[in-house]
Amino acid sequence: MATTQEWKITAKDIAEKPDILxxxxxxxxxxxxxxxxxxxxxxxxxxxxxxEATGCMEVVTSIYPYTSxxxxxxxxxxxxxxxxxxxxxxxxxxLKRKGKLKQEHVDVIAIAGDGGTFDIGFQxxxxxxxxxxxxxxxxxxxxxxxxxxxQRSGGTPMGAATTTTPAGSVMPGKLQHKKPIADIxxxxxxxxxxxxxxxxxxxxxxxxxxxxxxxxxxFLHLFAPCPRGWxxxxxxxxxxxxxxxxxxxFPVYEVVNGKYTLSTPSKLIALAPQKKKPVADYLxxxxxxxxxxxxxxKHMLDExxxxxDERWAKLQQKxxxxx
Amino acid sequence: MSSKDKxxxxxxxxxxxxxxxxxxxxxxxxxxxxxxxLEKCTTCLMCVLYCPEGAVRWRPEMGKIEFDYSFxxxxxxxxxECPTKAITMKLPxxxxx
Amino acid sequence: xxxxxxxxxxxLNGDEAVAYAVxxxxxxxVAAYPIxxxxxxxxxxxxxxxxxxxxxxxxxxxxEHSAMAASISASATGARxxxxxxxxxxxxxxxxxxxxxxxxxxxxxAVANRALSAPLNIHGxxxxxxxxxxxxxxxxxxxxxxxxxxxxxxxxxxAEHTSVLLPVLVxxxxxxxSHTLENVTALSDADVKEFIGERKLINVLTHEGKSVPFKLxxxxxxxxxxxxxxxYYFEFKRQQEEGMKNALALIRQVHDxxxxxxxxxYGNGLVEKYQLDDxxxxxxxxxxTAGTMKTVxxxxxxxxxxxxxxxxxxxxxxxxxxxxNALGKVHAVGIMDKSMSFGGNGGAVFHExxxxxxxxxxxPLVVDYIxxxxxxxxxxxxxxxxxxxxxxxxxSKRVHKLVNFTGLRE
Numbered sequence: 132m133a134t135t136q137e138w139k140i141t142a143k144d145i146a147e148k149p150d151i152l153x154x155x156x157x158x159x160x161x162x163x164x165x166x167x168x169x170x171x172x173x174x175x176x177x178x179x180x181x182x183e184a185t186g187c188m189e190v191v192t193s194i195y196p197y198t199s200x201x202x203x204x205x206x207x208x209x210x211x212x213x214x215x216x217x218x219x220x221x222x223x224x225x226l227k228r229k230g231k232l233k234q235e236h237v238d239v240i241a242i243a244g245d246g247g248t249f250d251i252g253f254q255x256x257x258x259x260x261x262x263x264x265x266x267x268x269x270x271x272x273x274x275x276x277x278x279x280x281x282q283r284s285g286g287t288p289m290g291a292a293t294t295t296t297p298a299g300s301v302m303p304g305k306l307q308h309k310k311p312i313a314d315i316x317x318x319x320x321x322x323x324x325x326x327x328x329x330x331x332x333x334x335x336x337x338x339x340x341x342x343x344x345x346x347x348x349x350f351l352h353l354f355a356p357c358p359r360g361w362x363x364x365x366x367x368x369x370x371x372x373x374x375x376x377x378x379x380x381f382p383v384y385e386v387v388n389g390k391y392t393l394s395t396p397s398k399l400i401a402l403a404p405q406k407k408k409p410v411a412d413y414l415x416x417x418x419x420x421x422x423x424x425x426x427x428x429k430h431m432l433d434e435x436x437x438x439x440d441e442r443w444a445k446l447q448q449k450x451x452x453x454x
Numbered sequence: 455m456s457s458k459d460k461x462x463x464x465x466x467x468x469x470x471x472x473x474x475x476x477x478x479x480x481x482x483x484x485x486x487x488x489x490x491x492l493e494k495c496t497t498c499l500m501c502v503l504y505c506p507e508g509a510v511r512w513r514p515e516m517g518k519i520e521f522d523y524s525f526x527x528x529x530x531x532x533x534x535e536c537p538t539k540a541i542t543m544k545l546p547x548x549x550x551x
Numbered sequence: 552x553x554x555x556x557x558x559x560x561x562x563l564n565g566d567e568a569v570a571y572a573v574x575x576x577x578x579x580x581v582a583a584y585p586i587x588x589x590x591x592x593x594x595x596x597x598x599x600x601x602x603x604x605x606x607x608x609x610x611x612x613x614x615e616h617s618a619m620a621a622s623i624s625a626s627a628t629g630a631r632x633x634x635x636x637x638x639x640x641x642x643x644x645x646x647x648x649x650x651x652x653x654x655x656x657x658x659x660x661a662v663a664n665r666a667l668s669a670p671l672n673i674h675g676x677x678x679x680x681x682x683x684x685x686x687x688x689x690x691x692x693x694x695x696x697x698x699x700x701x702x703x704x705x706x707x708x709x710a711e712h713t714s715v716l717l718p719v720l721v722x723x724x725x726x727x728x729s730h731t732l733e734n735v736t737a738l739s740d741a742d743v744k745e746f747i748g749e750r751k752l753i754n755v756l757t758h759e760g761k762s763v764p765f766k767l768x769x770x771x772x773x774x775x776x777x778x779x780x781x782x783y784y785f786e787f788k789r790q791q792e793e794g795m796k797n798a799l800a801l802i803r804q805v806h807d808x809x810x811x812x813x814x815x816x817y818g819n820g821l822v823e824k825y826q827l828d829d830x831x832x833x834x835x836x837x838x839x840t841a842g843t844m845k846t847v848x849x850x851x852x853x854x855x856x857x858x859x860x861x862x863x864x865x866x867x868x869x870x871x872x873x874x875x876n877a878l879g880k881v882h883a884v885g886i887m888d889k890s891m892s893f894g895g896n897g898g899a900v901f902h903e904x905x906x907x908x909x910x911x912x913x914x915p916l917v918v919d920y921i922x923x924x925x926x927x928x929x930x931x932x933x934x935x936x937x938x939x940x941x942x943x944x945x946x947s948k949r950v951h952k953l954v955n956f957t958g959l960r961e
Contacts, residue, residue: 142499146512154508154525155475160483161529166506178769182624193777197478198471198758203767205627206776207650211620214612218582218621219767221608222628225579228606231629237769255620258613332503358529366530366543369504462786462793466755467716468655469787470765471774474758 138174138340140333148173149201156199157191161365163356163372164188164271167329168242171269171353174339175202178234180219184212184247187278187357188271210251213259216241216266238343239266245286246276249310253285260319260348267342267349270312273357281360285310288380289438290431291419293360298422303431308438316350317386323349324386330373331396334383338394341385354381362418371413377406378413379443384450391449401447410436480507484528486543488521494540495519501532501541554814556742563735565728566591568696569635569661569721571735572703574599575743579630582610582621586640587673588725589663593635615640619647619658626656627775629766631707631750634658637725638665641679645686651718652687652791654776655765657710657750658718660688661703664838664889665725666925674926675725677837677889681899687791689719689798690867692838694817696733699723701815704743708805713753714797724839726926738813746812795868802865821870823862824877826852830859832941833878833915834934835904836887837863840923844887847934858938863900874907881915882945884908885937888921897921897954916950922957929958 151172158165168188172181182205183189189206192199207215216239223239226232241259243252248270256268275293276282283293288309292298296305316324323345327335335353342349354372358365375381376396383394393401400407411432414420423431466472488501488510497519501510509525510532512518533541563571570592573581583593593611600609608625612618615636622632636644641662651658662680666672680690689709693699699721706719723729738746752764755773763771779787799821806820817823823841826848827833836844841862851858861877863870878884886905888898895902901919908914920937923929937957944950 142503143512143514146499146502147514150508152508153474153476154522155478155480156507157475157478157480158506160506160527161531162506166504166531169506169508170503180628180767180769190778192475193471193774195469195777195779195783196465196471196473197475198473198774198777199475200774201474201772203769203772204774205624205767206778207620207623207654208646210616211647214617214620215624217610217612217617218580218624218626218632219628221580221582221610221621222625222630222632225606225608226628226630229579234769254613255617258617261613262610329504364530366534368506368529369531369535459782460786462789465783465786465790466765467753467787467790468653468765468775469777469779469783470755471758471777472756 138337140336145173145336151175151201152192153199153201155197157194158187159359159365161358161368163329163368164244164273165191166368167271167353167355170329170332170335171339174336175238176340176343177236177238179238179240181240181242182206182212182215182219184243184252185209186244186247187273188242188244190278209247210255212241212243212247212252213256213268216268217259217262217264220264220266241266241268243270245270245272245274245284249285249312257319260316260321263347265347267339267351269351269353271353271355273355273360275360277357277360286312290423290435292422293419303422303428304419313350313352317389321350322347322388326352326354326381326383328354328372328376328381328383330369331376331383334394334396338385360419363416367416374408374413378408378410378439380410380413380439382443382446384446390453391446393450410439479524480527481524484526485545486528486530487523487526487546488530488532488541489544490521491540494538496538498537500535500537504531504535506531552810552814552816554812556738556812558736558738558813560734560736562732563696564591564730564732565696565699565723566663566730567595568700568735569703569723570595570599571737572700573633574605575738575740576704576707576747577631577744578607578633580608580610580622580625580632581634582612582618582625582632583634584612584615584618584636584640586615586637588665588675588729589635589637589640589661591729592661615643616647619644619651622658623647623651623654623656626658627654627767629750629752629768631711632658633660635661637663638667638679641683642667645683648683648686648688650776653787655716656718657716659703659706659710660718660720662720662722663725663729664722672925675727676924676926677722678891680720680722681890684867684899687717688867689717690722691719691865692722692863693728694839694841694862696728696731697735697815698817699728700735700737701809701813704747705805705809707747709798709801711750712801713751715794715801716753717791717794717798722838727839742812746809799868799870817864818862819873821865822873822877823864825860825862827859827861827877829857831857831882832938832945833859833861833881834885834887834937835861835863835900837866837889837900840887840889843929843931844934847931847938850931851935851938856938856942869903869907871907874904875911878908878915879911879913883941884915884917885941886917886919888919889923891921891924916944916948918944918950918952919954920957921954927958933957
């Protein structure tokens, strides 16, 4: 990786940086993705082009004639953010070769939600990564198709009620577990894959910066609570992004050239397992999981806890095995 | 559609956006507004960092935090995350009619 | 027509002719995915890249959908972009074709025309591109490998012209043209480069209030491809229609300029009239069929039959005026359709030509002949039969069967 020095940042540094994702966007109050992307854009290191998949963040930031983007920004379709990044990066490369690019270097960031990453955009993402384009792919994972009204995606966790996996008398929400997207990206042999949660803002910003510094594709999985879709209190958005890490539902870690490292918030839990919170602590305030607390669905709660523990144990194993 | 909207000959092609959303006020969405107790505030800046809107701003030249109510949607994240509980969400006082 | 510049005659098939034209056109980004019968285009171009003969960045994508997305985004970044596909590949691009025209990204694409599944068929017909006729792309169909070469070069000029700013598709018949070796006369690299020139960008007003070149540029940020709702979407679509209208004049102009340079012309660039001036019966066709049809017309003329041909080179924008002028005085016209519009009472070419003639006070009787689907062979004998039928129609002033299937077993 091209990183020579750790990017040292304070809250003041970030507070003083202008917003690249500008105010006046039309995300819901307490929107996790809007907050996460606002932070992401505070970590850019120079000239940057952003391309975004169709989805909540694309829609709320680009309602004509208004834009919330202070950097060049392109949207084409739902499944195309990584393919767009390929074309932009290829164009920048050849224009530079021909002496037609003013900038010494331009970073390319592709943004997509869980639908545009786990599902419809996955083929384009996998292809772009295999081809080795130099770009950072930022997945803001709010765990369902929120823009169209809370339909399940490959990123929706087990038990969550969505409008296509409603909690009914026979089916207790989504029956399948979440697709392990970061592992799948690691399997591509990428130089940099990381997960981050907005409560830990410094960790998130540093990961964006590291992802940009990689010369080649990098993948960042952001946890992004959605008050509207999760049926949570908008004021608790950041709180849930903390609880998800504390319960190991969403551990934060980095994989650099196949080497797994837990980031500090998750490392502290690994070092002091008694600090690990039960998943129920994370699930209980969320309307999408309310039905799981009915006695007949206890088996679902148990399974979610079991699966979370298993994934957490496996992650720690990978950290040891690749140390 | 309003009569202020421009005709097809007047606008740039392909939907190149001509206005910054800084001109689109979302502040009137809110029910509750954050009110800060300056005595409790330590200017730790968490409200600035956690606001999804960029409606809480740090003014380094004045050394103080400003709430921009013209964008604040009243989500309450700042109040929830404030480590010294310096922010409370309150109903705005009704303006005289 | 004579040309004053030095040219070279090469033995190329249609796909190779396209690749050669792209090589000479100073293209910045080629993003493509292989599909029969377009494969030779990408293979040949890959050789150019592998041997350092081009500066182009070649992105060999994982699907046609991504190929078109990457072409659009490269074009939006200010690059000259080219892609190529056929059949199912074009169908997979469908969504992105509208995005390309809507984003006003002047991508040029060659399509080796091929049938659509199912059943699977790799051979030539026009089902693929005719299905995309409303996608906002300029559509040019060629008769031979030479015209494919010439048209691809012209396509960049047309697409990128600031009065058009629309993507352009050049269709060449799968196998009949894509895989058939012909003599192709090529301009020098320098002449092609000069003819096309550098890509010029229009200036647009950004949200910062600056008037800047229309591209993704960190120095002058602009938001491209936003969401435009009930209050603005319609206006952008109207703008595209204006681009099409401007293309109608520009295609002729570029064609004429190119003819002066190369000594090669194709009618007026929109349509090519063949023995039409005094024709009583005529056929309208698209693509390589025109070559066969010209032989048939020659034979009929030798027999004293006043037969003619209108080759439709440009299908989008549709040259209504040219068609009215060319066919208005003809008594009976047969339309050759190499695709179906199921349930539409005839094929696409039939619909549009007939519609163009409707406003004339005196108009010919028009019948449709659907032929050649899935690469079904056709021959001069069959075409002669069509002209015979047209003679009867002209004579009796009656059409018995409006839509006919030629070369089909009952």
